[in-house]
Amino acid sequence: MIKVYNTMSGSKEIFKPLKKGEVSIYCCGVTPYNAPHIGNARPFVTWDVIRRFFIKSGYKVRYIQNFTDVDDKIIKAANEQGVTWSDIAEKNIAAYFKSMDALNVRRADFYPKVSETMDDIINMIQTLVDKGFAYVLGNGDVFYSVEQDKNYGKLSGRKLTDMMAGARVEVDERKHHPMDFALWKAAKPGEPYWESPWGQGRPGWHIECSAMSLKFLGEKFDFHGGGSDLIFPHHENEIAQSQAALGDENSFAQYWLHNGFITNGNEKLSKSNKEMVKRNKGFFTVEEVLAKYPGEVIRLLLLQTHYRNPLEFNETRVIEAQEFFGKLAKAYWQLDDLARRIHAGEFIKDTGEKNFAITVSPAGGLVEEGERLLSNFYAAMDDDFNTALAITYMFELAKEIGEYYGEFINGEILPVTIDGDIILRVRDIYMEMAEIIGIFEQPVPVEKTEEKTAEPELVNALMKIILALRQDARAAKNWAVADKIRDELKVAGIVVEDTPQGATWKKA
Numbered sequence: 001m002i003k004v005y006n007t008m009s010g011s012k013e014i015f016k017p018l019k020k021g022e023v024s025i026y027c028c029g030v031t032p033y034n035a036p037h038i039g040n041a042r043p044f045v046t047w048d049v050i051r052r053f054f055i056k057s058g059y060k061v062r063y064i065q066n067f068t069d070v071d072d073k074i075i076k077a078a079n080e081q082g083v084t085w086s087d088i089a090e091k092n093i094a095a096y097f098k099s100m101d102a103l104n105v106r107r108a109d110f111y112p113k114v115s116e117t118m119d120d121i122i123n124m125i126q127t128l129v130d131k132g133f134a135y136v137l138g139n140g141d142v143f144y145s146v147e148q149d150k151n152y153g154k155l156s157g158r159k160l161t162d163m164m165a166g167a168r169v170e171v172d173e174r175k176h177h178p179m180d181f182a183l184w185k186a187a188k189p190g191e192p193y194w195e196s197p198w199g200q201g202r203p204g205w206h207i208e209c210s211a212m213s214l215k216f217l218g219e220k221f222d223f224h225g226g227g228s229d230l231i232f233p234h235h236e237n238e239i240a241q242s243q244a245a246l247g248d249e250n251s252f253a254q255y256w257l258h259n260g261f262i263t264n265g266n267e268k269l270s271k272s273n274k275e276m277v278k279r280n281k282g283f284f285t286v287e288e289v290l291a292k293y294p295g296e297v298i299r300l301l302l303l304q305t306h307y308r309n310p311l312e313f314n315e316t317r318v319i320e321a322q323e324f325f326g327k328l329a330k331a332y333w334q335l336d337d338l339a340r341r342i343h344a345g346e347f348i349k350d351t352g353e354k355n356f357a358i359t360v361s362p363a364g365g366l367v368e369e370g371e372r373l374l375s376n377f378y379a380a381m382d383d384d385f386n387t388a389l390a391i392t393y394m395f396e397l398a399k400e401i402g403e404y405y406g407e408f409i410n411g412e413i414l415p416v417t418i419d420g421d422i423i424l425r426v427r428d429i430y431m432e433m434a435e436i437i438g439i440f441e442q443p444v445p446v447e448k449t450e451e452k453t454a455e456p457e458l459v460n461a462l463m464k465i466i467l468a469l470r471q472d473a474r475a476a477k478n479w480a481v482a483d484k485i486r487d488e489l490k491v492a493g494i495v496v497e498d499t500p501q502g503a504t505w506k507k508a
């Protein structure tokens with residue numbers, strides 16, 4: 001049972017997909033006018049992990065994310081740089097993908113752009129005009145009329161009167177109500193425009209997400225996401241115009257999920273905060289951060305806090321995340337090493353039977369522990385995608401693996417007849433967690449300290465030779481030599497034990 005916090009109801013609800021076994025998601029994408037900062041990246045990492053989790057849980061997921069490639073900021077940047085609006089958009093879309101790839105964010109099923117969805121946008125505006133929810137001004141501007149919509153404000157829980165009191169509303173005498181918002185903007189000189197029934201112009205911001213989600217996901221879909229700054233007015237307006245156009249107040253997104261802000265010095269991360277930009281010089285945009293630290297470390301840091309909670313971002317926290325990542329990566333490396341050794345037949349004790357003893361008794365316990373932690377991991381994810389808690393279970397398993405690996409390498413574990421696939425099962429469990437969190441998909445650095453294991457490895461190799469020589473002596477009934485080897489080893493701190501399967505050794 002998966003529970004999600006729905007902004008619409010203000011409570012955690014049991015998730016019931018519209019179609020059994022399927023999940024449809026729309027997440028508001030970026031306006032590609034400049035380089036995004038880490039705060040802009042949070043919703044995409046959040047939805048990437050939610051999507052991975054649903055897929056691992058057996059759902060078929062359809063995920064749509066837009067690019068607002070027609071926008072005031074893009075036009076402004078184009079004019080300043082003396083290039084076209086599409087040059088600006090394409091350049092920043094490419095930069096967006098580069099950053100998201102580094103953060104292991106898988107690609108959406110579709111990335112609709114405003115410039116490519118114009119017909120659907122215009123049709124939807126026309127429907128709103130026809131139904132009396134929108135009005136056209138003499139210059140060709142089209143506005144949504146909030147007073148015609150009795151449900152306006154249902155997501156943010158605001159009433160029109162409260163909005164008026166709290167908001168600094170730009171006075172536009174031409175609007176019927178100050179909260180009315182633009183669906184279509186008549187073209188101004190020097191701006192890109194498209195032909196429409198109301199003359200040349202371009203869409204307002206909110207209408208694109210309504211038109212795109214309806215086009216790619218239908219009249220009803222499961223999730224709509226984005227940063228909590230989008231609740232009002234963007235998502236409020238999306239709901240208003242979509243449900244008005246469809247004539248169904250239960251249509252459109254069923255669950256509204258919003259991620260918290262990323263802060264720096266307890267202030268919301270923002271490019272317009274000049275003082276903040278200055279104090280984080282060279283460590284502010286996603287690109288700058290990724291130039292210094294691996295994407296997987298940044299991803300882990302973002303997921304170590306529940307998506308709804310605020311997350312303080314600074315270099316100290318990145319360094320902490322890097323250390324933590326190192327601990328998780330160590331277990332990854334250890335499992336890999338164990339699997340490799342087992343595959344290579346190292347440490348295998350041949351009992352003369354086909355199923356020879358491969359590995360060691362405590363591994364049985366390790367599998368049980370892994371299964372328990374995997375079940376906890378899923379329970380944490382079931383509870384409103386609590387990645388922060390899920391990661392602690394992964395870390396617990398990493399510690400168990402580390403202990404086991406140490407004992408194995410030091411020869412403290414006695415070989416008994418247990419299936420060697422056990423290590424592979426633990427590895428599968430660990431990698432299942434990693435796949436949902438979305439780490440270990442890039443080359444995992446091996447810590448230099450791992451070189452220390454060279455010594456126990458050598459000891460193991462030498463002990464193999466010594467015990468083989470002693471076995472030869474015993475086979476030749478040369479008891480004096482066999483006993484001498486055993487006694488000398490005892491002095492050196494190694495205890496040899498003879499078992500029906502042959503001699504074993506451990507440190508005294």
Ligand SMILES: [Zn+2]
Pocket residue numbers: 027028029209234
């Ligand atoms: Zn949107």
